[in-house]
Amino acid sequence: MPEASPPVPERLIAGRYRLRTLVGQGSMGTVWEAYDEYLHRPVAVKEVRLPPGVPQAEADELRERTLREARAIAVLAHPNVITLHDVAREDGEPFVVMEYMRARSLADLIKSHGPLATAQAAAIADAVAAALQAAHQAGITHRDVKPGNVLVGEDGRVKLTDFGIARNVSERTMTRTGIMLGSPAFIAPEVATGDDVTPAADLWGLGATLFAAVEGRAPYDPDGEALATISAVVHGDIPQPESTGPLREVITALMVKDPNRRIDLAEMRRRIFPLLPEPDRPLFTTEEFHAPLPDEPEHDETDLIDPVSDAEAPAAPPTPPLAPDPGPLPFRTAPHRTTGRRRRTALARTFVVLTAIVLFVIATAAGFAATRTLGGKELLPPAAETGTNLLPGNTAPIREAELQLQPADASTLKGSRGGGFMVTAPKDWAKFVEQRENKSLLSSVRVHFVSPDGKNVLAVERFPMFFPGRTVRQYIDALRAGAGGQDFRTIEPRELPPRSATGEERPTQLDYRTAERGASSKDDQQAFARRTTFSQIIPLDADLWVISLTVPIEAENSGRDLFTKIAPMFMITG
Structure with a gap:
């Protein structure tokens, strides 16, 4: 399978879409600010890149499936959804054409000034719920509702993006038959365990997103070891908001492990309706919207996590969760490095971005991509040394299981x-x-x-x-x-x-x-x-x-x- 060509501006795709400015690049594609020369409007174009090493037959199948599924999703038209305009072909490769919108992600807004006011959080939650209602009525389950996929414009418009194109493009998984590359801090328990995914999974994601908006942090550690986070989602207690505000009960009613016990979207919107801001009141002031992101320490994509010694390790609980430190797996994709610096791109410092597009790339490269797996590390980190030679032939039993x-x-x-x-x-x-x-x-x-x-x-x-x-x-x-x-x-x-x-x-x-x-x-x-x-x-x-x-x-x-x-x-x- 030929490798994707390097980004070239001013290309004309399908005789219609003129690529202008390179907005971002990720492992699964390149995103462009483009111009529709037929309808004379700005658009965002995602140049799809196939996963490396995919056999030719599977690559052909994937291209066709990308076209079919993207066009099916294009029927979803709603003011709170980033619209998918078209999927075009050029030299046999698919290009996804989407609505152009200047906005910030909810994730960036939370990073900029912490917890949102009740009215702000309620307005965003209501808009996302409306988008999900339209999606579910069209038979579409988002499966990756999180702050990074919620876009907020300076004019107060709120849109949900990434309705499955990135997942349909790669279908790369970390767990199961079903969870995609995305943050495990926001996935529903049934998604983490590989069970059938229903629209109820989006209710959990909405609750976790609202949790982040109210608390200023994710319900689970987004930077922690992926397996440990997934284990906490599946087996641990559900995090409770520290806030005692009126949205607390809405969050706890959405973040319920049993999908059948979560409140539905209509009930959720009914509960938050009294909390919505006045129609003419801006959701964010200009100063709030353009507030810079806080400085973050730079680090390399292959950070080395220092192992914890046995003396420092906490005692194991009677029924321990999945340990984040079970020792190295037998195959390494890249050597460990003890130091390093990651160059922050100009895009990461930009506060007003092309929403649909940038997040489309980030959805595939962030989340799990920030974990050790896509950073070239083992799925689990090295175990701590005991300080003594462990000789072969020892007979510590493995716990018996059926x-x-x-x-x-x-x-x-x-x-x-x-x-x-x-x-x-x-x-x-x-x-x-x-x-x-x-x-x-x-x-x-x-x-x-x-x-x-x-x-x-x-x-x-x-x-x-x-x-x-x-x-x-x-x-x-x-x-x-x-x-x-x-x-x-x-x-x-x-x-x-x-x-x-x-x-x-x-x-x-x-x-x-x-x-x-x-x-x-x-x-x-x-x-x-x-x-x-x-x-x-x-x-x-x-x-x-x-x-x-x-x-x-x-x-x-x-x-x-x-x-x-x-x-x-x-x-x-x-």
Whole structure:
């Protein structure tokens, strides 16, 4: 699949849309201020970029689906919705044409001056609720309602943007069959667990957005570890607003874990109607609207999170949530860096922006993109050192749990074929799905099953279209390089019977330990071995599959026993 061409201004798209000014760029596209030469009006144009490594057949399917679904969403016309005008083709690639509007996001306004006044928050919530009512009546569920997707114009207009185009373009996931790249601080519990998404998910998102407007902060930490945040959303107590104002009851009625118990949009609007400002009163003064963003410390996209030592770590609760620190997973996409600075772009400093467009890009690049996964880091950070050598053969047991044969999907694109599989996994291990952009290999999709304490990870990873251009040896070399050379110690490599003919490649059992060195010299072979991974590398037709179980070194024996139960039952269903 050819790579996207570099941004070129003054291009004429579909004989109609003249690209003028580059507004922003993200991993999934480039956004332009443009001019419609047919209707003589300014528009915003999103140049869609396909995810790297997508096979040609899936890329073609994705292009067609982008056109179909975008045009379906275009039927949604409402004064509180950023309008999708068109999806055009140029050189076979889709370009999304949207309404041009100068505005600020609610997220920026909250950053500028903290909690909003009751009338301001009520007006914004009412407008978003009206937009969602129109969407739901048209059969559209937004699924990513958050302050970053709420746009406020200086004239007081409020619009909701990003009705699924970015998700339909990439369908890249962090959990499940269903949550998109977006902030886990605002997703509904049923979305986080991968259950069927209904319009009720938008009610939770609206409640969380209203929470942020009233409190001046998100209900969950938007900068925390994604898995820890998701675990808190699913298993933790629902955050309660500290404010005792009239919107508190509305927020708590929307942020209810049971989707069927959330108040509906009509009831929500009825409750806040008395709180709305006078029609002729501006929502924000000029000074408020143009208030600068507070200075924020600059940091690199690959910040290193210092591990917490056992002595500093708090005692675990009786039933701990998913730990944010279960130790390194066996494959790294980029080396850790201890320092670095991120250049803030001019766009980040701009206070009045092209709303629909910029947020369209941010919706795909922000949120989870700010987490370790898209920053080139592991899904979970390294574990803390215990300060003693952990020798192989220790027998700390893995907590027993009922094993259950579970279906899952490692497709690059939702709805595409070839990624289905069945795996036997402990029944109470949480499932998360991650799309990985590996620099040394093709992109892959990895499905994680994580134990409740976060210490053990069962993973199934699929590299589509890996063969015939690559070899199993290249995968192992990349794995070894990512683990740090001498800190990657193979235990028992051996070939396995083939599952399907794939040239000369054969399945391989690869068990290894990962270690992290202490203060000794580089040549000192004494290292802190911390994690053991049992894996099978399986070539199947054009794809490479890897099933693995990673456990703490002290649980190596019980981990081996568990893997011998899991691996033989692994089935690829396509």
